[in-house]
Amino acid sequence: MSDPFVKVRDLRIGATAYPPGEKPHDIEIVHGVSFDLEKGRVLGLIGESGAGKSTIGLATMAYGRGGVKITGGEVWVNGRDIMQSSLGDLRRLRGGEVTYVSQSAAASFNPAKRIMEQVTEAAIKQGKFSRHEAERRAVDLFKKLGLPDPEHIGRRFPHQVSGGQLQRCMTALALCPEPDLVVFDEPTTALDVTTQIEVLMAIKDAIAATGVAALYITHDLAVVAQVSDDIMVLKTGDMVEYGTTDQIINNPQEAYTQALVSVRSIDHEEKQPSPSPVLKIENITARYRGTNFDVLKNVNVELHPGQTLALVGESGSGKSTLARVITGLLPQRVGRIHFAGRDLDPVMKNRPKEDQRELQLIYQMADTAMNPRQTVGTIIGRPLEFYFGLKGKEKQRRIQDLLDQIELGEGFQDRYPAELSGGQKQRVCIARALAAKPKMIICDEVTSALDPLVADGILKLLLNLQKVEDVAFLFITHDLATVKAIADSVAVMYRGEVVRYGTKSDVLSPPFDDYTDLLLSSVPEMKLGWLEEVIAHRKMESAGN
Amino acid sequence: MMKNMPLSAMIGLFFVCLYFAMAIFAAWLAPYGMAEVVGDVWEPSSAAHWLGTDNIGRDLLTRMIYGGQTTIYIATAATILSFTTGSVLGFLAAVLGGWADQLLSRSVDLVMSIPSLILALVILSVMPVTIPILIVVMGLLDSTRVFRLARAVAVDINAMEFVEAATLRGEGRGWVIFREILPNALSPLVAEMGLRFIFAVLFISTLSFLGLGVQPPLADWGGIVKENKDGIVYGIGAALYPAVAIATLAISVNLVADWILNRTTSLKGGRG
Numbered sequence: 143m144s145d146p147f148v149k150v151r152d153l154r155i156g157a158t159a160y161p162p163g164e165k166p167h168d169i170e171i172v173h174g175v176s177f178d179l180e181k182g183r184v185l186g187l188i189g190e191s192g193a194g195k196s197t198i199g200l201a202t203m204a205y206g207r208g209g210v211k212i213t214g215g216e217v218w219v220n221g222r223d224i225m226q227s228s229l230g231d232l233r234r235l236r237g238g239e240v241t242y243v244s245q246s247a248a249a250s251f252n253p254a255k256r257i258m259e260q261v262t263e264a265a266i267k268q269g270k271f272s273r274h275e276a277e278r279r280a281v282d283l284f285k286k287l288g289l290p291d292p293e294h295i296g297r298r299f300p301h302q303v304s305g306g307q308l309q310r311c312m313t314a315l316a317l318c319p320e321p322d323l324v325v326f327d328e329p330t331t332a333l334d335v336t337t338q339i340e341v342l343m344a345i346k347d348a349i350a351a352t353g354v355a356a357l358y359i360t361h362d363l364a365v366v367a368q369v370s371d372d373i374m375v376l377k378t379g380d381m382v383e384y385g386t387t388d389q390i391i392n393n394p395q396e397a398y399t400q401a402l403v404s405v406r407s408i409d410h411e412e413k414q415p416s417p418s419p420v421l422k423i424e425n426i427t428a429r430y431r432g433t434n435f436d437v438l439k440n441v442n443v444e445l446h447p448g449q450t451l452a453l454v455g456e457s458g459s460g461k462s463t464l465a466r467v468i469t470g471l472l473p474q475r476v477g478r479i480h481f482a483g484r485d486l487d488p489v490m491k492n493r494p495k496e497d498q499r500e501l502q503l504i505y506q507m508a509d510t511a512m513n514p515r516q517t518v519g520t521i522i523g524r525p526l527e528f529y530f531g532l533k534g535k536e537k538q539r540r541i542q543d544l545l546d547q548i549e550l551g552e553g554f555q556d557r558y559p560a561e562l563s564g565g566q567k568q569r570v571c572i573a574r575a576l577a578a579k580p581k582m583i584i585c586d587e588v589t590s591a592l593d594p595l596v597a598d599g600i601l602k603l604l605l606n607l608q609k610v611e612d613v614a615f616l617f618i619t620h621d622l623a624t625v626k627a628i629a630d631s632v633a634v635m636y637r638g639e640v641v642r643y644g645t646k647s648d649v650l651s652p653p654f655d656d657y658t659d660l661l662l663s664s665v666p667e668m669k670l671g672w673l674e675e676v677i678a679h680r681k682m683e684s685a686g687n
Numbered sequence: 688m689m690k691n692m693p694l695s696a697m698i699g700l701f702f703v704c705l706y707f708a709m710a711i712f713a714a715w716l717a718p719y720g721m722a723e724v725v726g727d728v729w730e731p732s733s734a735a736h737w738l739g740t741d742n743i744g745r746d747l748l749t750r751m752i753y754g755g756q757t758t759i760y761i762a763t764a765a766t767i768l769s770f771t772t773g774s775v776l777g778f779l780a781a782v783l784g785g786w787a788d789q790l791l792s793r794s795v796d797l798v799m800s801i802p803s804l805i806l807a808l809v810i811l812s813v814m815p816v817t818i819p820i821l822i823v824v825m826g827l828l829d830s831t832r833v834f835r836l837a838r839a840v841a842v843d844i845n846a847m848e849f850v851e852a853a854t855l856r857g858e859g860r861g862w863v864i865f866r867e868i869l870p871n872a873l874s875p876l877v878a879e880m881g882l883r884f885i886f887a888v889l890f891i892s893t894l895s896f897l898g899l900g901v902q903p904p905l906a907d908w909g910g911i912v913k914e915n916k917d918g919i920v921y922g923i924g925a926a927l928y929p930a931v932a933i934a935t936l937a938i939s940v941n942l943v944a945d946w947i948l949n950r951t952t953s954l955k956g957g958r959g
Contacts, residue, residue: 490855495857498855498856503855505848507848511852512849513866514871515871516870524856525856528856528857
């Protein structure tokens with residue numbers, strides 16, 4: 143039997159850690175990972191952040207990011223151990239035999255150069271194709287990837303195409319030098335679901351058409367199930383489970399994989415609306431200062447006490463803007479906001495302290511939402527001091543109560559945000575909001591930056607707190623799985639308007655309007671062949687029309 | 688805190704402490720009176736006069752010690768003044784924004800468009816040259832630089848969500864400036880403080896050398912260079928001692944400032 147095209151054996155990768163207050167020291171971040179990959183097949187690498195996915199992906203080019211060293215093991219590509227390769231050989235390998243698609247195309251393209259120049263650069267530099275040939279190849283790839291106007295799109299600059307299109311251009315860039323192996327590092331994570339599905343299909347078709355081997359790195363098991371033949375589940379640098387996609391999705395062996403597969407299976411009974419809503423938004427229209435474009439148009443929604451209203455939509459649909467209007471950071475042009483039986487002043491500064499206290503906000507990025515120079519005790523304690531005048535022992539006790547409520551327990555009061563994990567940080571932000579004893583909390587994409595299992599924990603916590611504290615949530619998200627898990631009512635937003643609004647069961651059951659249908663059908667499902675089904679279904683529908 | 692201290696910082700700290708100690712205890716350390724004529728003109732160094740005597744026969748070591756006192760006192764006071772005014776106004780401009788920011792920033796631009804040495808010379812030539820006036824003029828001129836830095840740093844921090852969270856809570860400007868922004872702006876400001884202190888030392892020395900700074904018979908390092916500069920022609924090194932003192936102080940303070948910057952940025956969650 144001949145050797146596989148890519149053979150990784152006992153790969154060990156080290157890095158230097160800089161723990162606060164200690165001397166820097168070396169740690170191992172990938173502990174002996176092995177896998178094989180044949181041409182024409184796709185291996186999915188999946189795991190939470192810090193699992194070592196990207197590090198392993200880059201190691202197949204014998205490359206380590208700053209401070210990262212490959213300390214042991216073998217990486218065989220095309221019959222040679224590239225760990226032993228000379229620099230010249232590596233230069234031919236990188237960007238020639240092995241290419242890389244990164245998460246953020248927008249950050250990876252040079253904004254000052256035209257797309258075509260960047261897509262063909264590696265192929266020409268590697269001497270694989272002449273400029274003419276490379277450009278013909280690129281146009282061909284643009285066609286395969288379903289980009290509009292493939293003949294001329296290469297003449298545009300990166301900012302002149304959309305995010306999804308640019309991500310596809312990046313795939314063309316990776317495929318242009320006719321590589322043998324392509325490493326896809328979270329290529330759809332930064333995209334909206336409706337865009338993600340197109341890019342996924344384009345990538346999948348392009349892999350099949352060119353017969354390359356591919357490593358597909360993502361944290362979303364439902365996505366990787368659509369594109370890969372085999373899946374390796376990683377956790378903190380260790381291989382947890384490695385098998386065919388069918389086996390991993392339908393018959394996971396390890397507890398960790400089972401947890402990943404069954405994520406977002408929270409059972410939430412929808413509550414009936416009450417007669418007096420805590421928040422009533424009437425005919426809100428708003429625009430940003432210095433523009434003449436309404437980012438919110440005539441928005442009307444209600445939120446009932448102790449319930450959750452989910453605001454769903456793509457980026458740019460106006461979800462977060464509505465949150466800014468409600469908090470008074472962006473005064474509306476038209477419309478009124480009723481809150482807890484009174485009218486809210488459009489300008490935050492003019493609102494009485496009581497309004498500020500009863501309306502709290504939790505941010506998407508817990509990192510930037512907490513002052514890095516304040517301890518957890520100060521962060522949670524300040525609202526207690528500010529709104530209720532608590533001091534000394536009484537304040538300490540209440541802080542500890544809140545920490546218990548967010549399931550953190552003892553020993554966290556003196557820690558700084560940098561000493562907490564992502565999930566813990568978001569919990570502290572929740573505690574800060576709760577400390578004000580609010581009637582309503584706006585949750586702005588609070589789980590989007592978290593790993594699926596951690597996000598699940600946060601959602602469960604929020605649901606529990608809602609029962610105990612009887613607080614209402616305005617939950618802003620682009621993730622429909624989250625909506626299904628926690629919402630009582632749903633408002634679907636599109637280009638600044640609410641296109642569909644009602645109880646969760648109404649909104650999520652047919653008949654759908656076009657946009658909601660598109661949005662709902664674009665959410666990846668944890669089953670094999672889902673991508674093909676959706677695409678086939680859409681083709682049928684458009685043929686029918 | 689003293690553990691893991693690099694050698695460079697230790698050397699820097701040693702000299703900084705030495706100079707400051709000499710400045711503070713000048714009256715006890717100096718062997719003679721500050722303006723006391725004790726020997727011939729430009730006597731070479733001897734057991735009685737370790738560094739020799741100056742252009743009118745005063746003990747040079749005594750002059751150096753008292754000179755250090757004046758120079759370091761003026762520089763320190765000017766730096767403190769420039770930092771308090773500069774950073775408070777800079778933070779205020781960043782937090783207030785709008786016309787207040789415009790007014791402050793453009794006034795600072797106006798002052799900065801004139802070379803500060805020239806501006807200082809003009810001001811001092813019409814004002815009585817006393818130490819308090821020197822400190823105020825130097826401090827205010829230098830505060831424009833601090834303002835620029837403080838405003839730039841604070842604008843960045845002001846855009847962070849934790850500041851928005853504090854604003855939404857209903858916090859006043861005082862809390863936002865001193866509790867949210869200041870702790871995060873401190874490390875670049877402290878590093879800048881070392882640099883500005885050195886500029887202040889050089890500035891006061893330059894002014895004295897030009898005759899518009901510290902007035903004789905009061906000693907200061909720039910003044911000692913001026914008084915003894917003619918000796919260089921005759922191969923007498925009296926003017927070099929204050930020059931060396933200024934140079935070592937400048938380097939030492941920078942070594943310490945570097946170390947502080949490194950320490951504070953690697954602090955828990957420290958931002959760059």
